[in-house]
Amino acid sequence: METRNLIGYNYQPELGNKFKAVDPSLGTDLPGEFYAASISEANAAMELADKAFATYRNISGEKKAAFLRSIAEEIIAIGPPLIERAMLESGLPDTRLQGERGRTTNQLKMFADLLDEGSWVEAIIDTAIPDRQPLPRIDIRKMMVPLGPCVVFGASNFPMAFSVAGGDTAAALAAGCPVIVKAHPAHPGTSALVAEAIKKAAEKTGMPEGVFSILYDDGYAIGEALVKHPKTKIVTFTGSFKGGMALVKMARERYEPIPVFAEMGSTNPIIFLPKALENRAEDLAKLSASITANAGQFCTQPGLLIAIKSDALDRFKNALAIAIADVNSATMLTPGICANFNKLSGGIIADDSVSIIAQSDKIDNSKINQGVAVVTEITAAAFLADEKFKEEVFGPYSMLVVADDVAQMEQVVDSLHGQLTATIMTESDELANYKSITDKLVNLAGRVILNGPPTGVEVGNAIQHGGPFPSTSDSRFTSVGISSIKRFVRPVAWQNWNEELLPDELKTGNPLNIWRLFNNEWKK
Ligand code: NAP
Secondary structure, three states: OEEOOEEOOOOOOOOOOEEOOEEOOOOEEOOOEEEOOOHHHHHHHHHHHHHHHHHHOOOOHHHHHHHHHHHHHHHHHHOHHHHHHHHHHHOOOHHHHHHHHHHHHHHHHHHHHHHHHOHHHOOEEEOOEOOOOOOOEOOEEEEEEEOOOEEEEOOOOOOOOOOOOOHHHHHHHHHOOOEEEEOOOOOHHHHHHHHHHHHHHHHHOOOOOOOEEEEOOOOOHHHHHHHHOOOOOEEEEEOOHHHHHHHHHHHHOOOOOOOEEEEOOOOOOEEEOHHHHHHHHHHHHHHHHHHHHHHHOOOOOOOEEEEEOOHHHHHHHHHHHHHHHOOEOEEOOOHHHHHHHHHHHHHHHOOOOOEEEEEOOEOOOOOOOEEOOEEEEEEHHHHHHOHHHHOOOOOOEEEEEEEOOHHHHHHHHHHOOOEEEEEEEOOOOOHHHHHHHHHHHHHHEEEEEEOOOOOOOOOOOOOOOOOOOOOEOOOOOOOOOHHHHHHHEEEEEEEOOOHHHOOHHHOOOOOOOOOEEEOOEEEO
16 A cells, blocks of 8 residues: 555645554554655645635535534445545554544534534624714624635644544634645654545535645644744644744744744643541542543643641552552553653653652563653652653653642742643542632643543533643634634734625625624624
8 A cells, every 4th residue: 555645636746755653562564654754745725625625615514514523424434444444553552542533523513513503603793873073984894714724744643533534624714724734754654544535525525626635744844834934823732842843933934924823742730638638548649540541641630749747648548549650551642642642751760859759560571662650759849840751752741749838839830831731539528629720720721621531522612722832822712612713813803894705604684593792782
């Protein structure tokens, strides 16, 4: 099997450098070869995307919704080969990938439903008031329009739900933006299967050529060319701080700076209040599942546990040690991610101020690139003294920071960088005494959780998956849920236009289900 770059419907891809996918559990090459894209192919894909934008941006919501639903159907139609290939390429288990496929198709359907409903355009109508004194008010109507061609960098840790037809692609296509995916080199075969599904859906539903393309590359050149292309209007990325910031810098240095929505890592702190530990230390240790699931390779994995020293905390530590010891090692997504995990966790463990409080001894020696769960402990004073302890260690790792008292616990929270999530474990009758900590958590994170694990992100209407820097490059937006469409649009106001010349969404008589503002009064 040879997979070429998919550029529009008819473009004849070049046969450039080839690379192969790797089975991370064995280190062996997987069947199939992938042609890395050339710069001229990146340019061709972007030219086609820009051409498609002129048509696609004006296609009705109904037709775009049909396109998104058709992608979901085509993904399901691939059947078991999709899951089998994703398992081989990612090392993730069958059940996780079945769930991820469901999440991917549900996201597509969720955006289709949003298009049917229509309110995402945020139409606001100020009709004219000709006799207003001292000056008449002119008719002004505003709504969101798509920004233009979007480059989506597939993420390594969600080969489907944050990849080729993942949340970013679904939201961009729903908004009216053509998409070019830069496939993640860790799962090119999975990417190719899903890309074919999108192409079929685009053809079936009559979408313009260039509405979707995918380019493969096992290096940085194509990603850079796409971000720097003058017709690119938006970039989305999930991955390392280094990768995300390289793209942000590139985008800012263009003649026309463009937004890069980068999700770059978070340690997702969990604060344990004293009474919660006293009453249910052993139960709280069940968090071991959130720390270690799928080798801890989740953006919301809890990498930092913060508590005040006590006998109850010792009980929690003992229970956590027992639970973690029982966790099987698991294959990590790529040899690079595993090497990075071992380097970062090893560097921390080697520090004199750090001790290991829990470690798995169930290592599968028949496989390589195994993530072995470990939890370390450090005093708050030592944690505060060195920035390196605040870095994300991507994998089945967490660090317990032990404070002497509440004031020191607050100091630790104050020292943290922006986070996707922050969690507080408490009893309802003690929370009122810790208002200051709760306030700090709201300031720190995009999602604040009471008594629950941060992993298991609900894909819905109210979810916020994006927090202060460096967890994301722009905390005003979410990359999960219906609001994620806002990353791909900008507002335009129509001033003094006749009713019949306005877009349907802005016509006063249109029965579309959209909120409108008539003469400063909200009506449905
Ligand atoms: P990555 O460095 O995050 O890269 C992700 C994608 O961006 C890849 O397609 C990569 O291309 C591309 N890229 C990276 N730097 C680039 C640059 N300077 N110019 C152009 N393209 C660039 O790689 P990863 O292997 O997926 O993950 C590495 C680390 O990222 C992990 O160990 C972990 O620390 C972090 N990570 C975090 C999350 C999270 O959700 N918090 C998720 C995934 C990864 P190439 O692959 O071709 O280099």
